[in-house]
Amino acid sequence: MDGTQLLKGVLPTAVLAAIEQGQVYGYGILRLLRSAGFAEVGDASVYGTLQRLFADGLVSVYLESSERGPARKCYLLTPRGAAALKHGRASWSVFQASVDALLKG
Amino acid sequence: MTPMGPMDELDRSVATRAESYAARVDAALSDLPPDQRSKLTHGLAAHLTEPGQGGVPLIDELGTPQEYAAELRFTLPTLTPVPVPTPAPAPAGTKRSTVIILLAVGAGLLAVLVWVVLLVAFGLSPTGYETGPQPAATRAPASAVPAVPAPNLVGLTEQDAISQLNSAGLLLGTVTTASSGTVPKGVVMTMAPAAGSQVPAGTTVDLTVSNGPGS
Numbered sequence: 528m529d530g531t532q533l534l535k536g537v538l539p540t541a542v543l544a545a546i547e548q549g550q551v552y553g554y555g556i557l558r559l560l561r562s563a564g565f566a567e568v569g570d571a572s573v574y575g576t577l578q579r580l581f582a583d584g585l586v587s588v589y590l591e592s593s594e595r596g597p598a599r600k601c602y603l604l605t606p607r608g609a610a611a612l613k614h615g616r617a618s619w620s621v622f623q624a625s626v627d628a629l630l631k632g
Numbered sequence: 633m634t635p636m637g638p639m640d641e642l643d644r645s646v647a648t649r650a651e652s653y654a655a656r657v658d659a660a661l662s663d664l665p666p667d668q669r670s671k672l673t674h675g676l677a678a679h680l681t682e683p684g685q686g687g688v689p690l691i692d693e694l695g696t697p698q699e700y701a702a703e704l705r706f707t708l709p710t711l712t713p714v715p716v717p718t719p720a721p722a723p724a725g726t727k728r729s730t731v732i733i734l735l736a737v738g739a740g741l742l743a744v745l746v747w748v749v750l751l752v753a754f755g756l757s758p759t760g761y762e763t764g765p766q767p768a769a770t771r772a773p774a775s776a777v778p779a780v781p782a783p784n785l786v787g788l789t790e791q792d793a794i795s796q797l798n799s800a801g802l803l804l805g806t807v808t809t810a811s812s813g814t815v816p817k818g819v820v821m822t823m824a825p826a827a828g829s830q831v832p833a834g835t836t837v838d839l840t841v842s843n844g845p846g847s
Contacts, residue, residue, distance in 0.1 A: 535707075553682060554683055554684055571699075571700045572707055578674075600678070
């Protein structure tokens with residue numbers, strides 16, 4: 528199975544989880560995903576997913592001014608985002624169990 | 633006017649390169665509808681000025697704008713819905729339909745599983761063919777069918793023999809005739825299984841019946 532295709536479905540939930548775990552900046556989210564084993568994930572995946580989450584009202588964005596260098600965007604879960612993460616965790620569980628059962632053969 | 637320090641120079645350089653890079657990403661997505669495209673690239677230039685993973689500016693860690701655009705495109709939903717300008721006050725956002733679909737799939741799989749178990753329990757295979765080598769009448773194991781002693785039919789007329797068999801719960805099998813100088817015509821000479829042997833009810837009993845002397 529192509530890892531990229533598999534990740535695509537779960538990426539929004541994964542990004543929400545990363546934010547919940549305290550990774551509020553784009554590069555922190557990317558680093559967390561990479562350290563989880565998704566070596567092929569690039570900034571574009573994270574950025575594009577964050578844009579979608581924002582458009583759907585699941586994350587809110589704050590601009591943090593910085594002494595050294597440009598302002599940084601800080602991402603936080605909205606209440607709907609927290610609910611979406613909860614649903615995402617549950618649906619991943621169901622999905623995983625179904626695939627495991629099918630592949631057991 | 634304050635003199636520009638080394639850090640400001642770096643920022644301007646990064647900002648310029650980020651603008652240029654974002655413009656080329658936008659160009660690589662020119663096939664997309666304008667509102668969808670701007671949703672993707674709207675804050676990209678600013679985003680690219682942020683620090684990257686390795687502590688250097690993000691812009692310096694990236695591949696080509698075309699590669700970035702391709703990966704960015706990949707994050708679009710597969711079935712692109714009509715763009716909604718403001719989020720509607722619906723519960724749980726985009727995840728709800730995914731949960732419903734997955735629960736339906738899970739329930740469907742469960743239903744199939746239950747159906748298979750029930751079919752197997754009732755002695756059928758899921759394909760509809762009856763399992764097991766025996767026909768329905770004798771499908772039950774031998775111990776569950778009453779055993780009866782075969783009544784002695786030798787010396788009875790064929791008609792009486794059949795009566796006896798039926799009373800005992802046994803069935804007439806093959807009847808063979810044979811000539812006999814001693815046994816009258818129409819009388820049973822031999823039986824199989826033998827008289828007195830314990831046989832399951834419904835067993836067929838074969839008879840040899842005399843057809844008198846000569847052929």
